[in-house]
Every structure is written in structure tokens, then in C-alpha cells.
Amino acid sequence: MSPPPELLAAILAKWGNLVPGPGHPKHHVAVVGAGVSGLTTARILQLHGHSVTLFEREESRSARFQGGTLDIHSGTGQAALELAGLTKAFRACARPEGEEKCIVDKHGTTHYAQGAPAPGTGGATDRPEVDRGQLRQIIIDSLEAGTVEWGAAVQSAESAEGDSKVRVLFEPGSASAERHGNKLFDAIIGADGAWSRIRSVLSPAKPEYAGTVSIELSITDVDSRYPEIASLVGQGSLAALQDKKALISQRNSGGNIRTYVWLPVPLAWPEDTGIASMSPADASAYLRANVFSDWSPRLLALLDASAASAAEAGGAPYPVRSLFALPSPHAWETFPGGRITIVGDAAHLSFPNGEGANLAMLDGAEVALAIASARDSAMLGRNIAEFEKQMMERGVKSSAKGFFMRDDYIFHENGAAGAAEFFKSKKMASGPRPGAAPQEGQ
Ligand SMILES: Cc1cc2nc3c(=O)[nH]c(=O)nc-3n(C[C@H](O)[C@H](O)[C@H](O)COP(=O)(O)OP(=O)(O)OC[C@H]3O[C@@H](n4cnc5c(N)ncnc54)[C@H](O)[C@@H]3O)c2cc1C
Known part of the structure; x- marks a missing residue:
């Protein structure tokens, strides 16, 4: 596990002059959103001696389950963590064995398999997994x-004092407005995700439905209760892809398995089917009968075990989400003086392509360095313009990759074969996984 030293050196050289001191002011920055991009921004600004207030609309750090596992890439997410001085903490909970990967068709026949890395090595792709909540x-x-x-739910942001300061706007009369409405900042970073309020200060772009509904299932205590499923999914992930349907399972920490059912259906499908309000048992039965009727029983065991786990946890319906993406390219004029900008999903929400959180963290790291190194207002404006240009270029590539993955293999008639081609073309190490995975369909 290691971000390339030359990449870190290049990022630091680009921004340079980081520590406040004589002739180099301490900046007061507001960050909106405590996802990975906003938190990374805040941490790196503080590391360099700047003052940060982070506004998050959720009531507490544990208000919401943060979702499944993320693979953290060396050139983006790991680089950001290194710049944030958090590599050691990350390594303590990262799971290199989570790089194990298997791609099968609806019969359970393996098209691609990537084993876990040997202990002590960086792994085939140097992309260890970590639970989002832990990160x-x-x-x-x-x-x-x-x-x-x-x-603290933010509504918007505006210029103040002739563009020399900025202000965060909250619902008039709310407790947040009373406490923070009069504060002035040198810069505001919108890290407030897909439905960003800060984005609308810069751009009229709105996320559009990306033609996919995602249903999230989970199985607890898989090793002792469902050893066949534990072996099927292995230590990493199992993607079953065919007939424009996807069943993607990934191991999380603590013996849990999360499964995403992805379907290319109209936006109204969840409402038309009522799946979002069905009990887990009914939803699993619906998917078995209407979506996956000719899929291998070994794969469908994921649906049954998820229903059982959900029933034990109180029987709440499976979370059902429609996936959105911003139009690409998404570009905007730099705000006067560079005092308001956006990062992460707020700037370049893409169809999930395995790197959104990684890019969000790199954005957070770079915007923090761009601000930290600005010695005056003019330099702040120039640095933010330069940062945005690079981020927009990354965003265009990420968007294209997301739609390529969606159309060329996830929702392809022969999805498993297409995905296998994709991974082989990336020259990832492919070979039998130790001890598991279906080889032939059944
Ligand atoms: C199904 C799925 C699977 C994915 N898998 C991967 C993967 O494997 N690897 C990967 O790298 N990426 C993955 N992604 C993408 C990744 O989740 C996002 O790109 C990443 O979370 C973006 O981080 P962020 O900090 O920009 O935004 P978010 O994580 O969305 O954080 C935004 C924060 O802002 C807060 N907020 C929102 N509005 C306001 C407001 N008005 N006021 C105050 N606070 C506000 C929110 O509560 C939240 O805490 C996946 C996405 C999806 C949908």
C-alpha cells in the first residue's frame, strides 16, 4: 500500500508555501458536508494551520449508516490520506484481502477471478478495502x-464585503442561522454531495437519472451462518452480471456481506412495483420470481439469506435508490476571488465507477492545499481556478468511465464476459481464487 512518492511530490510542489506566517495569512474556511471530500479538506487545512468550520446537516457522526466498503486507490484516495497524515490509521483498518474479486454469469460460471494479495504485499492493484464508516x-x-x-443544514452561500469575504446561508430563523448566519469566511467549499446546495451558486447543472435503480441487501454473520455464501463471495467481491442485470456482493468488515441489485429500469419502477415498501421477504421473493427467475440457485441464496438477516434486524424494507449523474462536462466560471467552490460528487457526480470517493478525497486534498498556499486574495483566485480546471478534467474522465462501465458490461447481455475483458485489459492479475468461487455453472 503506497501512494506513488512522485505523485505526492508533484502535488506538494504545485501548491508549495503552505504554512501561515509573516505575509502569509491564516485563512478562515467553511466546509459544507462531512463526507469524505469535506472531511479531507478540513483535515488538511487544519494540518497547515488554517481555521475550519465544517457544517453537516446530519445530527451526529452516527446518525446514518454510511454504506458498504470502498477500495482506496494508491494514486487518489491513498495519496489524499497520506497528505492528510492518516496513512497509518487507514492501514490499521484496511483490508488488502478485500481485493479478491470474482465475476460470474447468471449460471455461476466464473469469467474472471483475482486472488487476494500475498500478505505484506501491496496487492495486485494496491486497492485495499475499507468500510466507509471506518474511513x-x-x-x-x-x-x-x-x-x-x-x-447544520446549509441552504446556500453568498459574497460579502465587496467579494472580499463569503457567508454561509441557513434557513432563516433556524438555530444554525442564529448561530452562524453572521459569520464571514475567506472561502467556502461545497462538499455537500449529489444534491449540493453550494453547486447552485456556481452552476445551473442538476443531476439526471442515470437509468439505474439500486436495491441494497445485507447479510450478517455470514461465516458461521451461511458458509456457502461466505465461500461464494470470498474475502472481496462477487459480481454476477448477465441479461442487463447485476447482483454485486461485497464483504464488509465484521462478517457482513452487502449485495447491490442493479437494474436498468425506468425511474418510476420502484413506485410501480412497490418494492421500496415491501417486507424484505416479499422483496426477495419478488426479485426471485420477476427478475432473476432463471439465475443459479447458488446466486439466489444471497436473496434468501438477506431476507432472513433483515427480518432478524426488524424487517425494515431494503433501501432502494435511483442513481443519478451530473451532465458531463460540468464546468463553471470561477467564483469572484475563488472564494466559493465545490468538490467531490457536488462537482462531478458520476455513475458509480469505483473511484468517486477516491476522487472526492483527492479533490479535498488539493483544494485544501490550493487555499493553504494562497498568500493573498489574487493568489487564492488563481489557485482555485487552477484547481477547478484540473478537477473538471478528472470529472469528465470519471463520467465517461461510469457510463462505459454501465453500458459495456454491467448492463450488457453478456455482462460477465464484458467485465472480464475489461479487467484483463487493465492487466490485473487474474487467476483462481484460493478455496472458493463457482467454476462451472449450476
Ligand atoms: C451505489 C454506490 C456505490 C459506490 N461505490 C463506490 C466505490 O466502490 N468506490 C468509490 O470510490 N466510490 C463509490 N461510490 C461513489 C462515492 O460514494 C461518492 O463519490 C462519494 O461518497 C462522494 O463523496 P462526497 O464527500 O463528495 O459526498 P458525500 O459522501 O455524498 O457527502 C456529502 C455530505 O454532505 C452532507 N450534506 C448534504 N447536503 C448538505 C447541506 N445542505 N448542508 C450540510 N450538509 C449537507 C451529507 O449529509 C453528507 O454527509 C459509490 C456510489 C454509489 C451510489
């Missing part, structure tokens, strides 16, 4: 006490 926790714990203002 977020590491960064929150690294911030100065009181940095995050929980329960």
Missing part, C-alpha cells in the same frame, strides 16, 4: 475538537 471515523477523529457543526 469517515478516522478523518473525523483527526479533526480539532468542535470542528464539525452537526445538524
